[in-house]
Amino acid sequence: MQHLDLDFVRQQFPMFQTELGQKIGFLDNAGGSYVAGAVIDRLTDFYTNYKVQPYGANPISNRAGEAMELGRRTMAELLNVSADLITLGASSTQCFNTLSIACTPLVAKGRSAAAGEVIVSEQDHESNIGGWERLCQQQGATLKIWPVDPESGELALEDLEKLLSNKTAIVAVTHSSNIIGTINPINEIAALVHGVNAKLVVDGVSYAPHAWPNLDVLDADAYVFSTYKTYGTHLGVMVVREDFLQELAPQCHFFNMPYPNKRLDSAGPDHAAIAALAGIGDYFAALHDHHFAGKKGLPLHRKARAVAALMNQHENELCAYLLENLNDLPVRIFGRKTIEQREANIALSSPKISSKALADGLAEYDIAAKNGHFYAYRLLQAMGVADMNDGVLRISLSHYNSLEEVERCVAGLRAMLG
Structure with missing residues (x-):
């Protein structure tokens, strides 16, 4: 072995x-x-050699833009998703806050029968609760709490089933708990959530450092984790599926609305931190090529x-x-x-x-x-x-x-x- x-x-x-x-x-x-070290090398290179406003015609600005694009592209390749579906934020908390605001059209104003309901889990980090609670308060909508067992801290699927209804708009849950460590059955949860035509938002912050998310098999509509907990710079990565993204209120400047990866970009994070994300790819590649020398050509x-x-x-x-x-x-x-x-x-x-x-x-x-x-x-x-x-x-x-x-x-x- x-x-x-x-x-x-x-x-x-x-x-x-x-x-x-x-x-x-x-x-x-x-x-x-x-x-x-590969991340630090790229961060240092950016700050040393081209820490200027990127995407200009001059060689320094051009190199800055290329480095940032490589960072974004590397993260997309690591997750095997289109770079258009990735939003980078200053932290996962910022990503969740931005996403909850963007979900305003899905959570109807007022307490009518059509008002959207949001379900959050009691097991979650506050980042994946607070934004949804504020959204419901703003919209006069209902926030439901998916309770944990007080002894084990576990979530039961039957308790979620009791909360779901045709009014449910969003369900937010953690992939794994940052306290009790339990890995939740995301696809089983997704089947229940999608059964009432709701969207599933998953907090992968605690999970990603231990297993790396395989979004090919996870049936989440949005998935968020932090790169500063996965050996990189201090950023949050949010992947929002295309059909979900189209339903959301853009959080970007109006002229950036045609660009999918900018629709939820409420405040561009540190350019150098984005460029340095390519170092996470370097790190994984180095470990892979060391341990699996005969399989270097893999994506x-x-x-x-x-x-x-x-x-x-x-x-x-x-x-x-x-x-x-x-x-x-x-x-x-x-x-x-x-x-x-x-x-x-x-x-x-x-x-x-x-x-x-x-x-x-x-x-x-x-x-x-x-x-x-x-x-x-x-x-x-x-x-x-x-x-x-x-x-x-x-x-x-x-x-x-x-x-x-x-x-x-x-x-x-x-x-x-x-």
């Missing part, structure tokens, strides 16, 4: 060549990953998926070890206690020691982890967390983490929790 070459992986990240990078076991990856999306499978396998091995040890400690694990149908992202709390004290204590073991509600405020409320500022301790793994780092984390928790 092919395994991830961890030494090669870590060579691709300049952070591991620094003193702190070699010392600290970084287990706070759900908040933002390390940046691949970029297939390379990314093959590499992501190795990443996921490595993360799951580390996560299984972590969960096995946590199950022996006096803590509440939020979510499943095995790796089945979950990502390598674990939240926990102790009845005796605050989550902040646990995070501070791990720092003494040179382990980086954080505590808080991580913007999944409503989920933690539903699961009975009393102090939202203290929240939970979250340990989130990436493919560049080592077993030694996880063992050190376990040792620190054992010392504190006994």
Whole structure:
């Protein structure tokens, strides 16, 4: 069986060549990953050599435009979608806010029988709730909450079925939870949503770093994730299917309306950050060509998926070890206690020691982890967390983490929790 070459992986990240990078076991990856060297190289190249207004006739401006186009095209190739369907925003939160405003025509004004209803999941990060709530308040429409089980934090399909009706316009749900780590059955959800002619908006921010989204098989009408959590610059990527895009109110300057990839561009993000996205493609390609030397001619999306499978396998091995040890400690694990149908992202709390004290204590073991509600405020409320500022301790793994780092984390928790 092919395994991830961890030494090669870590060579691709300049952070591991620094003193702190070699010392600290970084287990706070759900908040933002390390940046691949290929991304940093392209970012530096842009700022050094052609940080000017792009798309001009002069050579410097022309190179800037070409670099930005390569960044957009690379992201489209990684996802195997048309570049016309991709909107880049400053963050996923901005993308969701823009999308919710653009959905105004689908959520009718007033409380008539024809008024559109929006369903959001209680499991979601606030980014995929707040914008929809504000839209419903503005339109006088109904916001329905798809509730979680208060013990497990899981969503049940039968609960969604009860909420759906011929008034449903939008359903928003996360691909995987940034707290309990559960991977939701998106296509089963989509079948129910599309059965009432509604649109499905999926938050892939927590999922993408662990598995890389395969939009060929996901039946989502809109899919959003963050590149700063997938080894790149700080941007949000939003893919909106063409039929859905045509129903939305444009958020761009009126003269940009004929261009599909600009229709939802409410504020153009950093040009250099866009250009540097090509470095994510470089990174996936380098890992693929190292691990699968005989298959170099594949399209970029297939390379990314093959590499992501190795990443996921490595993360799951580390996560299984972590969960096995946590199950022996006096803590509440939020979510499943095995790796089945979950990502390598674990939240926990102790009845005796605050989550902040646990995070501070791990720092003494040179382990980086954080505590808080991580913007999944409503989920933690539903699961009975009393102090939202203290929240939970979250340990989130990436493919560049080592077993030694996880063992050190376990040792620190054992010392504190006994």
